[in-house]
Amino acid sequence: MDFDLTERQRKRHEELLTALAEGTTERPPGAERPYDRERWSAAAGLGLTGLCLPGEYGGGDLDALDTALSLESFGEGCSDTGLVFAVSAHLLACGVPIRDFGGEAARAELLPGLASGALIAANAMTEDGAGSDLGTLSVTAERDGDRYVLHGEKSFASNAPAADVFVTYAVTDPGGGYLGISAFAVPRELPGVQVGETFDKMGLSSCPAARVRFDGVSVPVRLLLGHEGQGSAVFTHSMAWERSCLxxxxxxxxxxxxxxxxxxxxxxxxxxxxxxxxxxxxxxxxxxxxxxxxxxxxxxxxxxxxxxxxxxxxxxxxxxxxxxxxxxxxxxxxxxxxxxxxxxxxxxxxxxxxxxxxxxxxxxxxxxxxxxxxxxxxx
CATH class of the missing domain: 1.20.140.10 (Butyryl-CoA Dehydrogenase, subunit A, domain 3)
Structure with a gap:
C-alpha cells in the first residue's frame, strides 16, 4: 500500500493554497458573510467549480480522489467554510448527475456554465415530509408531450437563492415506489419556479439556502436526467460522490x-x-x-x-x-x-x-x- 501523494497532487495542493492566499475567498474574523458573487467567481477562477467535470466542457477531468484532495486544499486555504460547502454542493450534488446522466443536449447546455462557475446549481431534494426517506416525495412530474410538468415544493435547497439551475427529483409514477422517481435539471428562468426567502441558519452563512416551489413548471424532456424512474439511482450516485469528496x-x-x-x-x-x-x-x-x-x-x-x-x-x-x-x-x-x-x-x-x-x-x-x-x- 502506498500512502504517498504523487508529485502532481502535491503541486496542485501547493498551487491552490498559494492562489487562495492571494485571492478574495477569505472571510474576515468574526464576520458573518452572506453569499457574495465576487468570492464565488474567485473560487471558480481557480477551477474549483469544475474539478471533476469533463475537460471538453471546461472542467478539470479529475477523479474522485483528486477532487477530494483539491477540496481539502480549498478548505484549508479558505476560512469561509460556507463558500467551500456551496461550491462543493454545486459540483457534486448537481454537476456530477448532469455529467453522468444528462443527455448530450443537457450536458452541452449546462456543463460549460457549471464548470466555469457562470451558472450556479442547487440540489433540491429535501421536502417537509421527505428527508432521509426518499420514498415519500410529494413533488410530482407529469409527462405532457415533449415536456414534464412539475408541481410541489422543496423545503431546503442549498445555493437556491443564488442558483441558475436546480437538480431536483419528482414522482413520475405514484405507484412505483423508489422506481417511480425521476431526476431533472430545471433552469431557474422557467415560468413557475419560485424561490423563497433565504433561511437564517446557524452556520455556513455564505451558502444561502431556501425553499423552492415548482408551480406548473414545464421542463423539456431533454433535461430529464437518466431515464424516467431512474431518479433514485441518480440521487444515490450523486450522494456517493458528495459523501466521498465534499x-x-x-x-x-x-x-x-x-x-x-x-x-x-x-x-x-x-x-x-x-x-x-x-x-x-x-x-x-x-x-x-x-x-x-x-x-x-x-x-x-x-x-x-x-x-x-x-x-x-x-x-x-x-x-x-x-x-x-x-x-x-x-x-x-x-x-x-x-x-x-x-x-x-x-x-x-x-x-x-x-x-x-x-x-x-x-x-x-x-x-x-x-x-x-x-x-x-x-x-
Missing part, C-alpha cells in the same frame, strides 16, 4: 484549525510558561490531531475506491461519520483551548463550530450512516 473540505478546515491551536498554545502564557507545556492543553491538541488523521484516512479510502469504480457504501458511511464527528469535536476543543476569546466572534474561532454542526445532518444524517455501517455488518 467532506474533504472539512479536513482542510481542521488542518487550518489545528495550526491555529498549536500557534496559540505556543504563544499564550499562563503561570510563567506557554499553555502548550501543560498536559491538559497538549493532550487536547494531540486528540485533535488523532481525530483528524483517522478521518483523513477513511475519507481518502472512500474517494480512492470511487476513483477505482468501486462504490463502497460502507466505506463512504464510515468516512462521513468520522469526518463530521471529528469536525464538531475538534471545533469544540478549539474553543476550549482559546478560552473566553474563543467564544467571541471577533477572533474567528467559534465560527468553525457553527459551520461544522451541519455536517452531521446534511448528505444523510450521522444516524443514517451508522445504520448503513451496521447493516454492512449483518445487523
Amino acid at each position: 467532506f474533504a473540505g472539512y479536513l482542510g478546515m481542521m488542518n487550518r484549525q489545528l495550526r491555529l491551536c498549536v500557534q496559540h498554545a505556543s504563544e499564550r502564557r499562563q503561570f510563567g510558561k506557554a499553555i502548550g507545556s501543560y498536559q491538559a492543553v497538549s493532550h487536547r491538541i494531540a486528540g485533535m490531531k488523532q481525530r483528524l488523521e483517522g478521518a483523513r484516512l477513511l475519507q481518502y479510502h472512500a474517494a480512492w475506491l470511487l476513483s477505482q469504480g468501486r462504490t463502497d457504501n460502507g466505506a463512504i458511511a464510515l468516512a462521513k461519520v468520522a469526518v463530521s464527528d471529528a469536525a464538531v469535536a475538534n471545533s469544540l476543543d478549539a474553543i476550549q483551548l482559546f478560552g473566553g476569546s474563543g467564544y467571541l466572534r471577533e477572533t474567528g474561532v467559534e465560527v468553525d463550530l457553527r459551520d461544522a454542526v451541519p455536517a452531521v445532518i446534511f448528505s444523510g444524517t450521522t444516524d443514517i450512516q451508522r445504520e448503513l455501517i451496521a447493516r454492512g455488518l449483518g445487523l
Whole structure:
C-alpha cells in the first residue's frame, strides 16, 4: 500500500493554497458573510467549480480522489467554510448527475456554465415530509408531450437563492415506489419556479439556502436526467460522490484549525510558561490531531475506491461519520483551548463550530450512516 501523494497532487495542493492566499475567498474574523458573487467567481477562477467535470466542457477531468484532495486544499486555504460547502454542493450534488446522466443536449447546455462557475446549481431534494426517506416525495412530474410538468415544493435547497439551475427529483409514477422517481435539471428562468426567502441558519452563512416551489413548471424532456424512474439511482450516485469528496473540505478546515491551536498554545502564557507545556492543553491538541488523521484516512479510502469504480457504501458511511464527528469535536476543543476569546466572534474561532454542526445532518444524517455501517455488518 502506498500512502504517498504523487508529485502532481502535491503541486496542485501547493498551487491552490498559494492562489487562495492571494485571492478574495477569505472571510474576515468574526464576520458573518452572506453569499457574495465576487468570492464565488474567485473560487471558480481557480477551477474549483469544475474539478471533476469533463475537460471538453471546461472542467478539470479529475477523479474522485483528486477532487477530494483539491477540496481539502480549498478548505484549508479558505476560512469561509460556507463558500467551500456551496461550491462543493454545486459540483457534486448537481454537476456530477448532469455529467453522468444528462443527455448530450443537457450536458452541452449546462456543463460549460457549471464548470466555469457562470451558472450556479442547487440540489433540491429535501421536502417537509421527505428527508432521509426518499420514498415519500410529494413533488410530482407529469409527462405532457415533449415536456414534464412539475408541481410541489422543496423545503431546503442549498445555493437556491443564488442558483441558475436546480437538480431536483419528482414522482413520475405514484405507484412505483423508489422506481417511480425521476431526476431533472430545471433552469431557474422557467415560468413557475419560485424561490423563497433565504433561511437564517446557524452556520455556513455564505451558502444561502431556501425553499423552492415548482408551480406548473414545464421542463423539456431533454433535461430529464437518466431515464424516467431512474431518479433514485441518480440521487444515490450523486450522494456517493458528495459523501466521498465534499467532506474533504472539512479536513482542510481542521488542518487550518489545528495550526491555529498549536500557534496559540505556543504563544499564550499562563503561570510563567506557554499553555502548550501543560498536559491538559497538549493532550487536547494531540486528540485533535488523532481525530483528524483517522478521518483523513477513511475519507481518502472512500474517494480512492470511487476513483477505482468501486462504490463502497460502507466505506463512504464510515468516512462521513468520522469526518463530521471529528469536525464538531475538534471545533469544540478549539474553543476550549482559546478560552473566553474563543467564544467571541471577533477572533474567528467559534465560527468553525457553527459551520461544522451541519455536517452531521446534511448528505444523510450521522444516524443514517451508522445504520448503513451496521447493516454492512449483518445487523
